[in-house]
Amino acid sequence: MDELLDQARSIYEGEIDFEGQRLAETISTILLSISGIVAFLTGFITQNIYQTLYIGLGGTALTFLVVVPQWPFFNRHPQPFLPPRTGRGALAEGISVEVDGKKVS
Amino acid sequence: MHNALNRLQTTFGFFTTCAFTLASIIALLSIVPLPAPVGSPSASVSVRNVQVVKGRPHYYATKREEFDLEADLSSLFTWNTKQLFVYVTANYPTSKDGQGGISEAVIWDTIIPATSTPYSWQNLKQKYFPDKKKSKSKSRRESLSKKSTDLVKPGFIALKNQKPKYQITDPTGIISERANATLHVSWNVQPWVGALIWDKGYLGSRVGQWDAGKVGKSETFSFPPLKGSKPEVVKEKAPQTPKVGSASPVVEI
Numbered sequence: 627m628d629e630l631l632d633q634a635r636s637i638y639e640g641e642i643d644f645e646g647q648r649l650a651e652t653i654s655t656i657l658l659s660i661s662g663i664v665a666f667l668t669g670f671i672t673q674n675i676y677q678t679l680y681i682g683l684g685g686t687a688l689t690f691l692v693v694v695p696q697w698p699f700f701n702r703h704p705q706p707f708l709p710p711r712t713g714r715g716a717l718a719e720g721i722s723v724e725v726d727g728k729k730v731s
Numbered sequence: 732m733h734n735a736l737n738r739l740q741t742t743f744g745f746f747t748t749c750a751f752t753l754a755s756i757i758a759l760l761s762i763v764p765l766p767a768p769v770g771s772p773s774a775s776v777s778v779r780n781v782q783v784v785k786g787r788p789h790y791y792a793t794k795r796e797e798f799d800l801e802a803d804l805s806s807l808f809t810w811n812t813k814q815l816f817v818y819v820t821a822n823y824p825t826s827k828d829g830q831g832g833i834s835e836a837v838i839w840d841t842i843i844p845a846t847s848t849p850y851s852w853q854n855l856k857q858k859y860f861p862d863k864k865k866s867k868s869k870s871r872r873e874s875l876s877k878k879s880t881d882l883v884k885p886g887f888i889a890l891k892n893q894k895p896k897y898q899i900t901d902p903t904g905i906i907s908e909r910a911n912a913t914l915h916v917s918w919n920v921q922p923w924v925g926a927l928i929w930d931k932g933y934l935g936s937r938v939g940q941w942d943a944g945k946v947g948k949s950e951t952f953s954f955p956p957l958k959g960s961k962p963e964v965v966k967e968k969a970p971q972t973p974k975v976g977s978a979s980p981v982v983e984i
Contacts, residue, residue, distance in 0.1 A: 640735025647732035654742045662749040673810040
């Protein structure tokens, strides 16, 4: 049950690794700027402001679609964390906790 | 950006920045007019048949008149024009010696929306989500109104014997027999983004300077005397109440 909740939480939060975050920021900046420029030029050339509006909004929707969900290409460089310490390692013998005369952990 | 919510917030923030920059660029381009306007607005207005009548019990004298208006304001419709507000005012000097300045009173106005392009919201909605046949009268009315806006090129006005929308009066209450009055046509461009542009202001002279000689001012006319009053009334000597202390025992009739 816990693993299921953990998976659900990970999907909901949409965490990505650091390289992915850099990629996401670059993609969003470039896509929004390009859609703004294209929208302005299209509207100016056709002298129709509705073109500007629709292209601008469409480009923004596309950016949201590409950047916000947790796509797999954002997770290609996971952070290499050390494995968790289970207490059986080299330092385990040096630490011993006693409670009421009994040895714990 | 580590979180989906965080990415949403950041992207939306940058989107508002981009949208605001785009809007300011469009607004600036409308003020430096670029593309430069083809032609300049022209108008002519003439008066006929001015009447001054007594209005409501407060003795405001209202004025009725008819005027002809011909105007070509199509050069004011750029890609950034949402609608054009045109109004006709009657201007007259406030006092005989010109001390008070000019009074302006609006007698007629209208809103001319920009042509509905094939991409405007109404037309797109009609194309992709056409109204079902539930109200035939409504669709007929809609098609009639759409036809009227598509046929007429925006900005051309030709009115004859137009009755004013508003009756005007003067703060002093007397508008009859005022001289040196003229009718002026003015416009106001309401853009999609940017500043309002009045024809009399600084921006108006950049965007739409009136054509020489067709400024939209009518010839001078004077308000006629009050309808129904004779110009010179000979007052008969009516029996008056006698002054205090001078009453005589015999009253003359």
